[in-house]
Each structure stands twice: as C-alpha cells, then as structure tokens.
Amino acid sequence: MRFSKLTSALSMSATDVLSTFTARSNAFSIDPSEWAFLNATLGGRLMQAIPVAQPCFSQGGGSNQTAFSDLQTHNEDHIFRSNHFGAYENTNWETCQSTGDECLLDWTDPTNPTAFATPQKCLLGNIPSYYIDISGPNDVKAAFNFANQTGIRLSIKNTGLWDGNFGSLVRLLHAQLTLNETFIPDGCSASESGMTAITIGAGQQFRTIYNFAKSNNITVVGGADPAVGASGGWVMGGGHSALSVTMGLGVDRVLEFKIVTPDGQYRTANRCQNQDLFFALRGGGGGTFGVVLESTHMASPRVTIQAVLGQYTNTRENSVQLMKALAGNAVQLATDGWGGYITPPAGAAFWANPVLNATEAKHSASGMVDAFASVNGTTTFFTLDSFSDFYDMFIDQQPDPVGRPQVIGTRLIPSDKFDDDILIEAIISGMLDSDFSQITAVTPFSFKKFNGNDTSINPAWRTAIWQGARCLRVAVQTVLSYAWNFNSTLEDRVGSYNKVTQGMSIIRERTLDAAVYFNEADVYEPDYINAFWGEDNYKKLLAIKQK
Template sequence: MGSSRFGRLTFLFIYLVDISVEQSSTQWNALNATVQGRLIRGVPFARPCFQLTNQTSGTFDADKCSIVIQDYLNESVRVDTFSAYMNTQWETCQTRMSQCLLDASIPSNPDAFDIPHVCSQGSIPEYGIDVRTAENVLAGYNFSKAHSMPLVIKNTGHDYKGRSSAPNSLALWVHNLQSISLNKSFVPNGCNSTEEAEAVTFGAGVLASTAVDFAEANNITIPTGADPTVGVAGGYLQGGGHSALSNTLGLAVDRVLQFEVVTPSGLHVLANKCQHADLFFALRGGGGGTFGTVLSVTTLALPQMHVNAVQVSFDPVRENQKRFVEFIVKHTVQFAQDGWGGYIAPITGSIILANSVLNSSEALDSIDSLRSFIVEKLNGNFTFVVEPSYKSFLDKFEPAQPVGTEFTLSSRLIPLTNFQSDASREELASVINGMLDTVPFMYLAATTPFLYGDNPGTSVTSAWRTSLWHFVIAAEWNFNSTVADVSATYKSLSDAVRPLREITVGSGAYPNEADLYEPDFQVSFWGSNYEELLAIKKKYDPDHLLDCWQCVGWAKASSPIFDCYLPL
C-alpha cells in the first residue's frame, strides 16, 4: 500500500516538473536557470480529467485522470502536489467560477469534468519555485519586483483563507524543506551561552506527523495541531498554533526560540530575542506569508509526557445537543482549571479531551461530572485511557479533517467573563443553542493557553490568554454551486457568528481559522499589537511584495491579487 501511494505521488510530481520546462517563456526560462531548474508549472490537480481547457497547461489523459480520481480526497497526495489545496475553492476564481474541480462527494462523477466543462487556472499560481535555499527565495523576490508579479508563499495547501494562492502569481513552495534535528543544548544565535535549552530545529516543510514521530523517537514532546499534514513551521505556527495541550503548554509561538527567515528587503537572518527581535516578535503570531519566507524554526523540546485521554459520544438529537451545551458551558471553567483541553463537537455528539498534568486518579475524579452526565443523562459512551505519549494520543484520537472540498469557517475566542455568572453562562448557552438549527458544523476548541498564561514576547491577540474556547462554525458547498450560492454560504456564517461577537465585546478571533470577512480584523486578530506589527512589516517588506487577505498591511480587496475573492 505505501509503495503504491508513493508511486502515484512521484508520477504526479514529475508530471508537473516536465510541464514547467516545456511551457517556459524566455523570462521563465531565465528564472528556472537561476533557481537550478526548480521552477514548477502550476497545473490544476484535476487537469487530466478535462478535455476542454481555457489556457491551462497539460492535456487530457484518461489513465492519469483515474489516478486523480482515486487520490482526489487523499490528504497526503494533495500535500505533495504543488497545485493542490485542501479546501478547493482556493484553486478556483470564485468571482467567475473559473475552476478545474471534481465532485468531492463522488470524484468519478463525469458531470464535473465531461464536455462542456472547461478546466481553468483559477487562483492556482502560474509557477512555483521549489525552494531549497535562501538564494531560491531571493530569486523569487527579485523576479516579482522586476515583473510586477504577485507573490505568495505555499507550504502544504492548508489555508482556510486563500493566502497561499492567487491568480497570475508566482509561489515560493517551501514544502520540501524537510530537515529536522535535535540539539540538547541549543543557544539562540547572539544570545548568552547560559540560556541553553533542549530544542528541535525543523525545516519549513516538516509536517506535524513527522515532528511528532521525531519527538517520539527522541523521548520528547512537540505539541502540534489536530491535522497530521499541516506544516508546523508555516502559517500554523506563525499565526499562533493551538493544540489539545495548549491550555497548559501554550501556543506553538510560545515555544519558538529562533526563526531562519528571508525577508523581502533582501535579508537572510536568524531572528530571536537577541537579534532581529522585532522580526522575531512579528513571526510569533503576526501571521504567515507577511514578513518573510521562513526556512526553518527552532522550538523548545518538551519532556516526554503521558496524556490522560477522554472520548465521549452521544446520540446527537437536538434535545441532547442542547442539554450538552448547557452542561459544558457550566463546567468549562472547572475543566480548564484542572488542565483539560481538546475538541468538543455538539452537533455530531463527540468529544476528545486531553490532560497531561494530572495523574490518572486525579484525572478521573476531575472529569467524573462529564462521565456521569453523558452515561446517565444522555445514555452515551464515555472512554478514559492513559496514553504514554502525545503521539499515541494523536494516533488514537485524531479528529477528522475536511479534504478536497470547498469549505469555510467563522470563529470567535470566548473569554472567561462569559462563563463567570449564571446569567452570562445562560446567555452563552442560549446563543450557541440558537446556532444548532442554522449551521451544519460546529466545534468548541478548548485549545486556548488559559492556564499557561501571558507571553508578552508573542504578537497574537491577548484575547487568546483570557479565553476558554476557540469557537468554530463551518460550512461547505458543491463544485457546481453558483456565485450566488457561495456568497450566501459565506454570508450565512458571518451572520451566524454575529451574536457571539455581540456578547464577547473586546475579544477576538484566530486569523488562521477566522471568518473570511472578519470585521475590524486588525483588532480582532492582533489587538493592541497591530500598529507595531505594521511598522515591522514596512521595515522588512518596504516594497510590499508580500500581501495576503486580511494580513498585516493588507492592501485591501482593491488590489488585483484579490480579484477572485467574492465581495459581501
């Protein structure tokens, strides 16, 4: 099975490289030579299935199409394919429904790709540089400047907001920066030698699964998010980075010791608290694709630790959902204070919780109210186990992620104040229960650094530190949805989360998983840090080479790079 999948990956990758060479213009040939032949043509993932095309490279090929169909929902294949994204609306131009998609519900459905359907480039970058060195990045910057070419940074294709794709653009593809090493006495460059710590340095393309496997092999812990194919040094970390253990261990940015980064101003530096401290601050929460191209990250290696794990399921009929919401709102403060974190999904009737600070007896006592409520009141299932490591926890309890679908989110950080009185809890539960009939997907991520506390060296909004939940709702649509349908989906999510914004005044949202049309995004994502971040942006990217939707220094939707975003 493994070798067969690898064969398909290699086949698709070579296909892209061959096309890039065949279709190069004089300018692209020159760039290709400058980057040692690492220029890749951005051929739509589903291109082989289409007989008709609109100025898109590649050809119809039934045999290759069968491979695409087989792998269309395969997360690993999409990660390793330059032109593929996890949420496929970012392969399209949504304003014109210019796309090259299959039917995610039935990829073999010919209604998606047979004549008269046309394969179009959409928002897939025209070309990408398969980055292996700082010089490759600088070549991309210089080409973008010389030819006024929009530039994006792409890693694995995990991006709910489309920041790593853009029409008529060049991409810096960092996925193949796969180095990883352990240093038991790491000292950040330029810092005092007495500040050594055990640390792991990994390339920008290293996946969460690779980092977790490496940690297991070296008897350490590297907390990551729930999806094994997210690049841990990319937008995940640079935007904050939460996990099931964030309550006690902090966000990913809390553990970073050093970045190796190439800035649009032409610098190749090691940024840490002792040198380029302003850039270090910006990269610790200011967002990916904004301040430079990160080549590697060094982060604290935490000791190996056990994980008390709880898995709960119940029949998600509406009455059970509402009773559960009322219960979890009432008990969330106690669970957080005892060190629990995890993922709570009222609509599907499922919960995954983790705790690495209590022993098994203490953990069972702490969570007994949940057990009794689920088993005795909802007639559900409650499982408690002690896993010896974070890897073994993830291997057994990893929540499923949407792949190959058009999928979008809206979210809000829910602060402690909403849980502190009977009236505020009742109000919060009422708002959430009111959403159950209007949104198809909801999860309450108990992944905030509540017990971990403040970290002034990071640039994430302070709302992370005072919140108990990262509350998320989501929706998806079909390949054949109209512009009006898609606009209505975005609007419905924005409207649905408005009551939460109204009862959480002064809080914020997580930029990586926020509403695409987040109001007052500068304050919502970064709070009082925004003006400092903007000054740092101007310092290290004076020509504004890097721009992305609702990122620091965003040039607003009037820029041509955002032509494919729908206006609401």
Template structure:
C-alpha cells in the same frame, strides 16, 4: 503594488530566473482535478491520474504532496469569477462534474512555481518580482482556510520540500550568549506535524503541535498563533518558537530570535503567514521527555438536543476544567478531552458530568491513560471523521475566542449558551476548541523579548474558541457560494456581539471578518504595520487579511 500579468513577462526573464534557482522553476502548475477534465485551458485529460485523483480526492496525505492542491479546493478557483476545476466531493467519480462541456479553469492555482530549496531561491524570486511586477504567493501544504496561499496569475514559492529536522537538547539561540540552554527541535518549512510527532516519539521528547498530521509547523500555524491540545499548560506555538530563519523581501537571509532582529521575532509570532518574508526553518522549545495524558472521550447520537446538552455541560464546568488543565474538542457526536496533570481517578471524577450525559443517551465512554502524545494522537485523532479537518470540500469557517469572564456566573453562562446555540445549531460544521493557554507560564528567566508575541490579547484571557462553518459542492454558483459565506458569518454573529472583549484566531476566522486587524492582533496591529513597512516597503507580499 500594481502586478504584471505573467504572460507579459519576456521569456528571457523567465529563463534567467530558472537558471538562478537551479532549474527548479516549473511552468506546469495545474488544479488538483485537471487530469479528469477533457477540456482544459492548456492540457488534456489523463485517465490514470484521474483515477488516482478520484480515489484520493478526500485524502489530505495525497493532496499534501501535490502542488496544485488546496485542502479546501474553493481556493483553487478564481474568487472573482468562480471559474475553477472541482469534482463532486460526495462522489468524485461523478462525471457530471468534469465531462465535456465542463472546462477546467486555471483559477487561482499558480502556473509558475519554484520548488524552494535554499534562501537564494527566495531572494531570486523577490528580485524577479521587483523587476517584473510579478505577484508572489507562498504555499506549503495547502492547509489554508483563508486562501492566502493562492492568487490568480501569480508566481508561487513552494516550501514543501524543505524537510530537514534535528534535535538539540542544549539549544541556544544565535547571539543569545546569556540565555539558558533549552531543548530545541529545528524543522524546515515543509515539515508537517505527522513527521515531527514520529521524530519526537523516537527521541523521547514532546512537541506541542496541532491536531492534523499534514499541517506544517513553520508556516501559518505558528505565525498565526498555533493552538494545541497541550496549550493549556505548555502554551501556544508562538510561545514555544525560539528562532526563525527567514528571507525578507529585500533578499536578506536573517536569523530571528529574542537577541537579534527582535522586531521580526515579535511579528513572526502571531502577525500572520505570508506577510514578512519566507520562513525557511523554525526552532521550537520542546519538552525533553514523553508527556503522559489522561484521555476522556464520549460519543453520542448527533441531534440538536444532544448538542444543546454538550454546550450546557461544557459552559457550566468550563472554569473548573480549565483550572484543572483539561484541553479538548467538543463536536457533533463526540467530546474528547486530555489532561497532563490529573491522575486517572481524579480525571474520572472530574469528567463525570459528561460520563453521566453519555450514559443517559446510550453513548459510549472511555477514560484511560496514554503514555505519550503520539500514542494518544494515533488512537484518537488520526482518521477520526468527527475531529479531523474536512479535506476536499469547499467550505469556510468562522470562529470566536471567548473570554473567561463570560463563564463566571449564572447570568453570563446563560447568555453565552444562547449565543453559541443560536449561531451553531443550524451550522453544518461546529466545534468548540478548548485550547487556550490558561495555565501557561513563560519559562523562568524569559526576557520580555522572548515572551512578547503579536497575537491578539484575547488569546491570554480566553477559555474557548468556538468554530462554525458551511460547505458547498462543485455545482454551486457564485450566488450560492456567497450565501455560504454569509451563513458562516451569521453562525458566529451572536457570539461576536456578546463578546466585544474577545477576538478571533486568524487561521480559522471568518473570511469576511469585520475589523480584522483588531480581531486578530488587538493593540499589536500598529506595531505590526510599522514592521511590515520596514521589511516590505514595496508590498511584494500581500494576501487577504495579511495585515496590510
């Protein structure tokens, strides 16, 4: 689709759109750091707001409520020209980043956006785009490693204020009259994990979600797959989605589940966010009780030798640990595992290889019970600088799903360790995410439509997702940014070459992932493409690596 510059759309069209969405069309979308710049394309600096921006530049809790913010702020810039509006993340008060003659450019932040509160808002936006040729993007929290929520000269649909949440212990998807009742939690598109976890704790239930409080459950997380530290036994986000409410590009407001609009139900469970329509709410299957966890954690000095040791221990024990239902994160300076099945004594015995390693390098060890997911999350995840996703830093990850067979014998283990270490040792950021659904079994009586998801088949055979990444700063020029992307590509290249039977998690994948349709969706891609053509034949929704 050929897009029209928003500046060329007549004022009466904008006025009509604003009326149709109840006055919630905004024309003041600006980059997060704009208040600190004295030179801007439209407005001027604001000292009070600048102080707040500097104070909370690295705060996801602050950024999540700001429309013009991206958690990784290079996506606020124009990728083609590198024109943006960034501050120094190492020292946000550094005036060299924003003092004159530095100019704050609009970049990829949408100047026009709709504060979406109803399906009719979305339908009006699609009609507007169809008539005027305006480009549409969808934004919620700003968590987006691939920049799919941003585009220069675009109209943004901001779903952040869809904050409804409710629990039905006897939920039945609409028109699924023969389906057993299931405990279901329904959340609006703007509801983030932190709010869900607090609500679940208050209601004595467990929600299977991610490790960042400000990620939205209904957006790219579930629509891209959605892994969790509970996924080993309880499945991915796509396995737990029971129903979606979505506005498609033709303006229809549809209920989507295993009994109606089954093609969209398949597509929304793994086909990628921002592609098939705007999801207004999602209902997830929840566990109707608190789930207690055995938690095992070590910390250790961050050295190359220690990272090699962690990978060695992890690879040697991966099969055993996955069968025992361990999930976890192995990072620079910390390993954190959780287990819902083993007793504390069994967990201690199982985790002994890492306990011995920690002792040998003067590290620390904790093994204990945690009565609920939220108790664990608040103690071990919230505010943890090693495990939390970096915020306020321009940066790019690359990742690889590693199939089980690469852990099965001494020779394959040695090759795997070499591939991981040769790529990740030089990387600025590295993690191993142990969150594949190894022991997940669909609910008894689940129909093929209920179990059929569109993620790559590699998710069903993997044990690990290895992630590596690179960061840069405000003064990095276009060539330097390109070099950083190349470093992330190189960090995962040895592992990708070793695992042609693997794949990649679309939400954490290389921006320049080669053959991305195969890596993200495997044999599901042709079916996804036909669904895309059915529901969005005009291509009103288009973004990077979104399947088209």
C-alpha cells in the same frame, strides 16, 4: 482542530492588511525569456502549476486515467492534497470565486462525470501559474529579485492548505528535522544553559514531526491536521494544540526563526537579535514578513497523557443538552488542564491532560462524565504513554473534511462569558445549523507565560477557554462551516459566506473584546484589527512591516 482550513483565506486577510507589495503584472504579461532566465538561475526548479483535478478533464489538458483514479481515491486525504501544488485542502481557494473559473470534481461523488466530462473545462482558477521548489535562501533571494524587477505578486506556500493567487509566483518549501539537546539561540550568550529543542524546516508536517517526537522520547506541541507545516502559518498565526491549555501556543514555544526578508537578507530572529522581527513572526501572520525557511521550538520531555473519550447519539436535542452541560464545566476543565475537541456531527468529544494522574483525571472529569450520562452517552478513560499516542488514537481518526469548498468562522470565548445564557444559546444554535461545527478547547488558559516572552497574538487568547466555529469554531474556540459544490451558483457561494458572517453576529456582539484565530477566521471579520491582534499589537506590527 483545523477544519475548513482558512489558512489561505486568513493568510490572505493578514497579508493584505500588513503587506506593502502591490501586484503590477501577472504571469502572462512576463516575456517567456524572463521566465527562462529565472529557471536557469534556479537550476531548473521553476515549475508550471496545474490544478490537481486536471487529469480528469478532457478539455483543459487532462484525461490521465491513472492520475484521475488516484485523485478519486484520495480526494479527501490531507497529505495527498498537500503534496500536490495545484491543490488546497478546501477547494474554494483553488477557484477564482468572482468569475467561477475552476477545475473541480463533485466532492460528494468524485466519479460523477457531470463535473468533468465535455463540455466542462478545467480552468486554472486561483492556482498560481508558476512555482519554485525552494532549496535554500539563494532561491528565495532570486524570487524576490524577480518580483522586484517584474512586479509579479509573490505568495508563500508552506504546505499549501488554503492560499493561492492567480498569475502569481509561489514558493514551495521543504526541509529538515533535527533535535538539539543543548540549543542556545544564535547571538545569545554561550554561557547560557542550553535547552532541548527541535529545528523544523519549512514544509515539515505534523504527522512526521509527531513520529519523530515519539522516536526521540520528547513532546512537541503541535496542531491537529497531519498536513499542517509547523514553520508556516500555524506558528506565525498563533499555533493552537490540545496541549496548549497547559503547555502554551506555538508562539509561546518557538525559540528562533531563519527568514529571508523582502530585501533579500537572510536573517535570524530570536530574543537576542532582530527582536522586533521575532515579535512580529510570533503572531503577525504567515507570509507577511518574509519567507521562513526554518523554526526552532522547545521540545519537552515525553509526558503521560490522561485521555477521555465521550460518545453519544447525535440528535439536536441531545447535542443542545450536552453542550450546555459541558459549557457549565468549561472553566473548571480548563483550569485543571484539559484540552480537546467537541464535534457534534460525529457524536463524539475527546480531551487530553498532561498534568494529572489517572485518579486525579477521573475526579476532575466527573462533570464531563455526568454531562454525557445525561444524554445516555458514555465516557471512557485512557492512560497513554505520549501525546503522539493520543494523536494517533483520537485526533488522526477524526480528520477535518477536505477536498470540498468550505467557509469557516470562529471566535474565542472568554472565560467570564460562560454564564451568559444568550451567548451559549447562540453558540449552540449556530453550530447545529451549520454544515459542520466544532468546539476546540485549545487556548493557553492554564499556561504560565514565560517572562519577557511577548508575542503579537491578541492578548485575549490568554483568558479564553473555547474556540467555536461555523464551519463555526469556539476557545474554547467555536467553529462553524458551510459548503457548496462544483455546480453551485455564484449566489449560492456568496450566500455561504454571508451565513457564516451572520451566524457569528450574536456571538461577536456578546464577546466584543474577544480574539479570533485568524488562521480559522471569517474572511469578512468586520473588526479584524482588534479581533486578530488588538490595536496595540497591530500598530507595532504595522511599524515593523513598514521598515
């Protein structure tokens, strides 16, 4: 589950590592006549960006009571924030963090006037100055041409969870959602047997996609955040899901990309053409190789989901005991196909299994039941008609915290490390000492990879079970996170980043060959090449990027 959406931070990390672009100017150094010409070329779709909180400030161009009230009500709503160009899910990415320029409310109380009343000013911070609402490949070509002529730095905002660049030109994308029951990738033999597939335009979000899947009696493997776009950084960074344990990651299931590369060419990338680009797009990072306008993914038949909800009273003692017990069952649960989320701050955990029947599920999850019983907790079993039902009943009812600054760090925990008591202790203590934490069982541990379907994600994904995070996250993935507020000092903000990096240090030392999901990584990950991709994949990606 994606928490303090480091998508921008991680997109930034991946892009900075592989990018060949160099910003030679910013939006304010470009003559207004040049902007006017670009706007005319685009049919009037060049927009000036403003921070989402600007209407709350009397100084900085705001003071719109209706918009102010709307933001106060929906400040922590994923979809609301993703629909505003001047907003990111975690507000540290709206801020110029080195100077403190920002336009933020008090996330603990959005009505607190101390944050927005005079003498507070609304400053642009890290929000791009202009953006283009893309309607097709010609708009992207115009953006690349403008960037080449002016030196303006470009960044891509699919649904806009994290990334921003002050003074840059950003392309905002929206598009279609279609089902094809006999899909054959472009350029492949027409004699091939087609497969059921869903084509997803950039900007389409998982909440809409899951509803579409349910109405068409199919299963789409996708993320936890309702506002995440399926054709953006999610799939190009790997793309995990509660179904990934048995059905694979997003990179395993994507069949084709339509992309405009920086040379202005509109290309199709799949296993039959532009294979090197297809490899790069399946794990190389969002916004790194061009602007993806759509992607096509395998659509499986609707599957019945066996689900388990575990609940307990969240005390430190209970959480320590419970997580130790669950760690002892982690390998067996992953082997049997369980994927899910353990969230100590909520005193809850839930899992989904698409391969077992109800009787098998209860037998398989007996260790889980015992773990919750040991802390006087409860477990409840459900049989659900579809993954969409599981999403609505569980995942969507426990959304990640948004509308606040937050720093995250994660690590994928290999299956052969669950007998390392020092590691397990470090994961648990790190999580319980952070502002928010979660373990996500979202790795493709029991997925049988398709022959010839090589991806550019770190191969260590295949042998991990937990992802843990601080935020902090474990894959298992561990997730750790720390937050601050609008009036925090620079020292406090730097301290939050340091806490995450330091909090992950023992976990890194005990899992030297492990992977990191760079969409949810510590932005100061010390060995990012090996952690994000692995040395061999990185060399291939760099060579493709330099073409």
